Amino acid sequence: MERTYFTGKIWVLSDLEGQLIENIDTDQIYHNAFLHITELAKMGEYALGNLEGWKDFPKKAQPGDMIITGRNFGAGSSRQQAVDCFLALQVSLIIAPSFGAIYFRNAVNSGFPVLKSHDVERLVLEGKLETGDQINVNVLSGECTNVTKDFSFGVLPMSEVQHAIFQVGGLFRYGNELR
């Protein structure tokens, strides 16, 4: 089945002033003290565990929730756990103005949807995207609707390549399909 439409509740990763937090690095996403953990299911409880104000995220997040965050999300090291912890919590996707280059590669290769958007910074600033809002996202076309506040906005659609890897569930499986 094609996975194109997503619907879920959003978490807006903002600071006390309501600004989107920028440059959240992989150590803030997944603290290096827990790098020894190899079982995916166990990684969820450490997601955002080193990000001020968001340490209780794993307790609050529900499967299917989405994350909206500031620019250069996933800067820094190449640790895969910073992607896997969200897969473990069944977070469905992340939207940000931009991502760290290695983080983006790791996420795409794991079949985890990371989407870029030029609009989210402004929408958060204007109060049009708030934690708890219900959002619909079409990852292929990039069309999004905020159901709670009843308006539409856009994210950059997934490229064909990213979509193809995503549909089969990761880069290795994609390699198998090419047989």
Added chain:
Amino acid sequence: MGKTIIEKIIQDHTQDEVKPGKIVWMDLDIRSARDFGGPNVAKHYEREYRDEPVADPTKTYFTFDLCVPACTLKYADNQQICRGFAKKHRIAVFDVDKGIGSHVLMEEGLACAGKTVVGTDSHLNILGAVGCFGQGMGDVDITFAFKTGKTWFEVPESLRVTIKGGFDWPTSAKDLTLFILKNLGTEKAALKAVEFLGDSTTNLTLSNRITLCSMVTEMAGIIGFVPQFDEPFVQEILDFSGEKMMSIQGDPDAEYSDEVEIDVSGLPPQIAAPSSPTNVFDVSELCGTEIHSGFIGSCTNGRLEDLQEAVRVLKGKKVKEGIMLKIVPATQKVYAELLQEGVLEDLFRSGAIISNPGCGGCAEGHIGLTGRGEVQVSTGNRNFAGKQGKGLTYLASPAVVAASCVRGEICSPEDL
């Protein structure tokens, strides 16, 4: 609309539309793994694809260079894992005697202008020196590349850097590179392909271009190209690799995200202080800083010409008593040239320690970690805390490192 160099190379290797920001499937001419990352590639491959063949063994290589011959059990084991995998899949290995993988790929004529090469070496973008699109990637990506001969890539924007003016000995390509780093920092070239243009780039030799392109990694760039290939340069690469390579130029109407001009007229020798390659000063500003050791080598400054520059300073002089000067040629071929040209003897007579080829001395390789409190001047490309041990590392040209080892303190060759 016209295309930049990187757009042309990628377009040549994909059916997809090539435009900055677009992700395309790119065919790979060469895929490689080294003794770091390589063992993980072998393990992932066995787990995911078991006995299935790699896409093309003749385009797949292992290059051992980090710790050669292995001086830790971990490296010894890891190299064995790679050799076993290589044998099973009939993949060629450039083993521990051959030298730095990226240089070997150029010397063998495997990395050529217009080609695409990936490997587990974060400085593989050094291949831009011959107009080749080289890219370092993680072990997951390289496993996939071994299996399929492809990778996905987001087409980068391009930055044009025009270098104005010229400079004289003892200022060298390394000083030029450090000065560019000082100007661009880690922001201006970030995630971009950089094209270095201007009259003084025409005179750059292959080893000069290797020095410049190797440090695009430290500028946070994707890759650097020096597209001006005049006749002597084309001949130089032909002699070097046996391949006739033609320059690839950006189109006049290609779109560049930004243009920068850097004036290097009369540039004095440069040095990067700990612990960032962008922390660059004139050598004269740090003159007199006490040192304990020096290293000349690495993919940035490990070629014949680099060591000849060192000899120009060292000939007839002695490394100061108590100072270690470690010299590591980039490859076996360079080692042979050093023998032939008599450079090895000059280096030996100056009191330098000369090792077999490889990366040693740059990362935590087979020669020369620094201890706590040790101050080292190095021709390498990174001086981050911990990269070469617990000491402090300054980055400079071969001539400046040589002079500083004669004095026992940071100085320029002119100060001797």
